[in-house]
Amino acid sequence: xxxxxxxxxxxxxxxxxxxxxxxxxxxxxxxxxxxxxxxxxxxxxxxxxxxxxxxxxxxxxxxxxxxxxxxxxxxxxxxxxxxxxxxxxxxxxxxxxxxxxxxxxxxxxxxxxxxxxxxxxxxxxxxxxxxxxxxxxxxxxxxxxxxxxxxxxxxxxxxxxxxxxxxxxxxxxxxxxxxxxxxxxxxxxxxxxxxxxxxx
Numbered sequence: 557x558x559x560x561x562x563x564x565x566x567x568x569x570x571x572x573x574x575x576x577x578x579x580x581x582x583x584x585x586x587x588x589x590x591x592x593x594x595x596x597x598x599x600x601x602x603x604x605x606x607x608x609x610x611x612x613x614x615x616x617x618x619x620x621x622x623x624x625x626x627x628x629x630x631x632x633x634x635x636x637x638x639x640x641x642x643x644x645x646x647x648x649x650x651x652x653x654x655x656x657x658x659x660x661x662x663x664x665x666x667x668x669x670x671x672x673x674x675x676x677x678x679x680x681x682x683x684x685x686x687x688x689x690x691x692x693x694x695x696x697x698x699x700x701x702x703x704x705x706x707x708x709x710x711x712x713x714x715x716x717x718x719x720x721x722x723x724x725x726x727x728x729x730x731x732x733x734x735x736x737x738x739x740x741x742x743x744x745x746x747x748x749x750x751x752x753x754x755x756x
Contacts, residue, residue: 647668
């Protein structure tokens with residue numbers, strides 16, 4: 557799908573902007589990619605049901621969208637979009653598996669995939685991620701349960717986990733960012749910004 561120089565060579569999908577891309581679906585299509593070297597967007601292949609069969613795509617230099625890989629690596633599963641971050645020639649992204657009776661145990665995930673679609677690792681949980689970022693070695697993930705988890709970027713193993721609290725009261729992170737000088741900034745639902753050392 558891409559050359560050694562990082563240029564992409566996937567099939568063209570149509571103009572990058574315009575009616576061919578279709579409408580935005582709040583639950584299916586969020587895909588904010590931090591530290592991205594190029595724009596990424598989720599686009600469905602069926603104009604009548606754009607939330608189905610979504611592909612991770614990127615606009616080429618000529619303005620056409622190029623498909624990289626299907627958003628769901630499990631053909632039978634429909635995955636909702638979520639936060640993401642680029643690491644080298646790969647994407648780490650979070651999401652959840654759609655189920656008619658709501659989120660099921662193990663139905664939320666963080667996955668690292670090469671830009672050819674190969675799954676390098678996946679980490680399953682019971683709660684959707686609200687934000688993630690990386691320093692290249694570790695992927696930091698915030699969950700709507702109030703958990704904060706650090707995953708090894710090479711194999712997805714858990715390095716540490718904690719539950720967010722402010723003065724003994726639980727809180728939930730809505731955003732986070734790796735800051736200079738080895739700190740992680742966490743924006744909480746109650747409007748605070750917490751700071752953690754990355755080696756914590």
